[in-house]
Amino acid sequence: MISSDTIRGYNDTFLLSLLSEGDSYGYALSKEIKDRTDGKYSIKETTLYSAFTRLKKNGFIEAYPGDETQGRKRTYYRITKDGIHYLKEKQKEWEITKIVVDQLVGGKKGEYYKRLHRANL
């Protein structure tokens, strides 16, 4: 199980990405994250709702009440234009981050080969 701290700051992006596929609410988004990662990552409730608060404050999402006739009333969320813009920025950032971290964490086959070669010089 990946810890949330490992991918700190990307929870907002995960939520925006899911909301970019359609409006949803807390519990459904939480389940979706767990399902899509095959249970390898899940967002904590407190993290989830504090993320909603932050995203609202930043104008990246809008909340509206659901019209459930049964069950407890849900709060639905809709991504805004600013949210879509932010999402795209973070998607680009992630692509760069992957490359940067790959170069620094090491541990890849190719890297070992190069190091071995260098050591033998």
Added chain:
Amino acid sequence: MISSDTIRGYNDTFLLSLLSEGDSYGYALSKEIKDRTDGKYSIKETTLYSAFTRLKKNGFIEAYPGDETQGRKRTYYRITKDGIHYLKEKQKEWEITKIVVDQLVGGKKGEYYKRLHRANL
């Protein structure tokens, strides 16, 4: 420029990875990180030295004084066996993290969900 918060928690791993190639000291490691990422990421001084403190406390590195005949005396760092073990764990974690985040940030055509299953991680 990638922010340190984006890759929070991986600074320790970066340092351990570099030290796994050979002993080094603060400034050299800082430069190496900047160079290897083509300037796309750099570690702040305070972050660097607080990382050293943490790594020492965890027994992942050992410090020893350099024997420079000129210039200010440096503190060199050497990775320990525990450090190597931790590094390998984090390298594995990173491979999983990449797949997990790829699946959730979106913006790419979904090859990754299949990869997650195929990778058997």
Added chain:
DNA sequence: CTAAGTACAACGACAGACGTAGTAAAGATA
């Protein structure tokens, strides 16, 4: 009736990153 699942909110604590400042020694420049 009770337990489990759904759907949130409030509060405080923690840890890594970071801004600011200060210390110190050497070499380069004017």
Added chain:
DNA sequence: TATCTTTACTACGTCTGTCGTTGTACTTAG
């Protein structure tokens, strides 16, 4: 000679996302 730049740290306080804990409330299954 003076000072500016580079190297090499240490100390201290702040910020922010995450998370543990607790509480509330409504619904369905057994």
